[in-house]
Amino acid sequence: MNQVLRWLTGLVVLPGAVLAATAVVVSGWVGRLPERIPNKGGGGRPVVSTLATEPLITVGLSVIAGLWLLGVVAFFLARLLPAPAVHWARTVTQLVVAILVTALCGALLLVLASALDARSPEEVRSPPLPLAVGLPVVVLAVGALAFALAGRRSSGLPVAGSPPAGVVRLPLADGERVLWSEQRVLRLVIWAAAAQALVGVVTAVVVGLWLGGEFAPVGLVAVLTAVVTLAGSRYRLSVDEHAVRVAIGLFRREFPLTAVEHATSSALSTADWLTAGMLNGYGTTMAPTPGPAVRLVFADGSKFTVGCEDPDTLAALINGLRHRQHVA
Amino acid sequence: MLFRVDPTSSTPLGDQIAACVRNALIGATLSPGERLPPARELASSLGVNMHTVLRAYATLRDEGLIELRRGRGAVVTSAAPDERARLADAVREVAAAARRIGMDADEVVVLIRKAFT
Numbered sequence: 001m002n003q004v005l006r007w008l009t010g011l012v013v014l015p016g017a018v019l020a021a022t023a024v025v026v027s028g029w030v031g032r033l034p035e036r037i038p039n040k041g042g043g044g045r046p047v048v049s050t051l052a053t054e055p056l057i058t059v060g061l062s063v064i065a066g067l068w069l070l071g072v073v074a075f076f077l078a079r080l081l082p083a084p085a086v087h088w089a090r091t092v093t094q095l096v097v098a099i100l101v102t103a104l105c106g107a108l109l110l111v112l113a114s115a116l117d118a119r120s121p122e123e124v125r126s127p128p129l130p131l132a133v134g135l136p137v138v139v140l141a142v143g144a145l146a147f148a149l150a151g152r153r154s155s156g157l158p159v160a161g162s163p164p165a166g167v168v169r170l171p172l173a174d175g176e177r178v179l180w181s182e183q184r185v186l187r188l189v190i191w192a193a194a195a196q197a198l199v200g201v202v203t204a205v206v207v208g209l210w211l212g213g214e215f216a217p218v219g220l221v222a223v224l225t226a227v228v229t230l231a232g233s234r235y236r237l238s239v240d241e242h243a244v245r246v247a248i249g250l251f252r253r254e255f256p257l258t259a260v261e262h263a264t265s266s267a268l269s270t271a272d273w274l275t276a277g278m279l280n281g282y283g284t285t286m287a288p289t290p291g292p293a294v295r296l297v298f299a300d301g302s303k304f305t306v307g308c309e310d311p312d313t314l315a316a317l318i319n320g321l322r323h324r325q326h327v328a
Numbered sequence: 329m330l331f332r333v334d335p336t337s338s339t340p341l342g343d344q345i346a347a348c349v350r351n352a353l354i355g356a357t358l359s360p361g362e363r364l365p366p367a368r369e370l371a372s373s374l375g376v377n378m379h380t381v382l383r384a385y386a387t388l389r390d391e392g393l394i395e396l397r398r399g400r401g402a403v404v405t406s407a408a409p410d411e412r413a414r415l416a417d418a419v420r421e422v423a424a425a426a427r428r429i430g431m432d433a434d435e436v437v438v439l440i441r442k443a444f445t
Binding site for chain 2: 309
């Protein structure tokens with residue numbers, strides 16, 4: 001499915017359908033609802049205060065529609081962000097809008113369903129169980145659909161021509177299939193995570209003894225950062241005839257091989273590695289440690305450096321694959 | 329490490345995958361503790377059936393080169409293939425060569441018996 005159509009479906013059609021369905025159901029219920037419903041109490045307990053039903057419906061649906069429109073505005077404003085962040089900002093917006101609209105519409109239906117056919121606020125029952133149980137499931141399903149509709153970020157890179165004649169190529173037979181796969185566990189990151197967890201536990205004990213048990217969960221903050229750090233302890237690089245994929249923990253980049261003009265063997269010194277973001281732009285290097293690397297050169301002249309254990313073989317493989325694609 | 333398979337070769341795809349791992353171990357481009365790619369990813373990239381990859385991994389496990397653990401995938405356990413694994417590899421090559429020239433298994437066995445005497 002086309003990306004514009006995906007955004008349109010996830011941000012406009014999906015929440016719009018949920019809102020429209022809610023409006024249709026509620027308008028059908030209006031005649032069966034009491035003039036006022038409980039604000040505090042009800043459902044078997046004494047009614048302390050009440051709300052007018054019709055303004056509640058009008059305001060409720062208007063607020064939901066307003067949030068939806070706000071989400072659409074945020075979606076369009078996301079284009080002002082740096083290129084790598086645009087897709088994720090739009091995905092999060094689409095996800096939040098879909099979940100919020102569905103949850104609020106569901107909550108409104110839940111409140112009104114419990115007041116159906118009641119003549120006074122005192123007769124309002126507890127919300128129907130199937131609706132109460134089904135609501136979180138529907139919210140999760142709509143959220144998953146919105147996330148799936150956002151799809152993956154396209155590289156946005158132009159299709160490259162043939163690789164230059166001088167580059168080293170790995171000879172590949174017609175039809176031969178290849179995969180370069182590299183997986184590393186970053187022990188330094190694991191140690192850092194372990195240290196954070198230890199600090200968290202020590203903090204919890206010290207703060208708990210010093211200020212009282214209720215302050216002990218402060219140490220959880222360090223433990224949570226340890227979990228997040230631990231998630232970044234894996235480095236994966238794979239290259240096949242379709243794409244170059246690199247990931248450090250949850251940060252992933254994927255470049256279609258057709259966008260790569262050629263690859264060269266390279267090396268990152270400690271200084272290069274530390275200053276790569278500042279000198280070449282953030283997001284142009286993905287290497288877990290200083291050392292050997294492969295530099296991908298794209299058709300628009302931009303470059304991307306990935307850490308690799310055997311850069312000569314990998315660069316030759318990428319050039320070989322590109323040459324074969326071009327010849328075919 | 330580099331996986332290369334040639335679908336036009338008479339050597340079964342699973343054997344080619346296992347041979348890539350053995351060669352990487354011999355060439356020290358793969359060392360104990362490293363993980364092999366998940367079978368699904370490898371199958372998808374090489375355009376082969378996932379069961380073919382799993383069969384190759386099972387062969388390597390039987391040779392004591394890798395360990396298969398649920399949730400952890402395939403982890404290299406041995407620095408280099410032992411003599412038995414190398415012999416198994418050589419026999420596969422002999423079998424492939426015999427197929428190419430139209431010899432059946434019995435004829436190959438006769439040749440091997442002769443070589444033993």
